[in-house]
Amino acid sequence: MIRGPMSEDPEFRPVSLPDNYPGTTTSAVRVLPVRLGGRTIGYLWAAVTDDAAGFVERPDAGHVGLNAGIGWVQRIRWARANQVRPLQLLRHWAGKPEHAKAGLVPDVAVQEVPSLAELRAHAQRPAARQP
Numbered sequence: 001m002i003r004g005p006m007s008e009d010p011e012f013r014p015v016s017l018p019d020n021y022p023g024t025t026t027s028a029v030r031v032l033p034v035r036l037g038g039r040t041i042g043y044l045w046a047a048v049t050d051d052a053a054g055f056v057e058r059p060d061a062g063h064v065g066l067n068a069g070i071g072w073v074q075r076i077r078w079a080r081a082n083q084v085r086p087l088q089l090l091r092h093w094a095g096k097p098e099h100a101k102a103g104l105v106p107d108v109a110v111q112e113v114p115s116l117a118e119l120r121a122h123a124q125r126p127a128a129r130q131p
Contacts, residue, residue, distance in 0.1 A: 019080045020073070025052040029119055030110045032090050034068060036103035040127060041065045044072060044093065044105055045119055046086035048112065053079070053086035056123045071102030 025047035034042045034055065041061035046053040055072035057065030079089040095107035113119045 020077050021054070021080055021086050022052040023054045025049065025116055027052075028112055028114050029116050030087065030090060030112050031119055032094060032105045032108065032110055034072070034103045034105055036061075036064060036068060036098065036101075041068050041103055042072075043119060043123060044090060045113075045116065046090050047116075048087070050085050050087045053089055056120055058123050058127065060127055067101045068103050071099060075102065 027047045027049040029045040029047055031043050031045045033040045034044055039061070040058060042055055042057040042065050044053075044055055053076055055069050055076070057069050059065070061068070075093065076089065078084075079086075079092065084092055090105070090110055093105045096104060098104040113122070
């Protein structure tokens with residue numbers, strides 16, 4: 001019987017993920033909306049203590065918000081790897097062209113929210129209807 005390459009035991013190698021900022025904080029957070037096709041699909045945030053950052057998707061954005069979250073995790077990891085501080089990453093991405101899945105961060109004033117929990121609660125609220 002001839003054994004092929006798939007019949008051998010696999011060789012496992014340890015892998016590591018790129019470094020990421022902590023995804024939680026007890027401090028206030030600064031926030032920018034993330035939009036795709038003119039619709040807010042989530043929020044990019046950074047702790048005012050400059051030690052944490054992340055993306056919160058809007059549940060009403062459905063799979064579009066979830067897919068955008070994947071793109072933002074990659075961008076946040078890129079920022080960490082390139083020594084971009086969490087608060088700097090808000091301005092770094094503001095005004096860049098819209099990405100087909102991650103959307104864009106408009107170049108607008110940064111809002112400050114007292115806590116990450118409050119931002120998450122805000123994201124859960126239904127979006128206001130546009131006229």
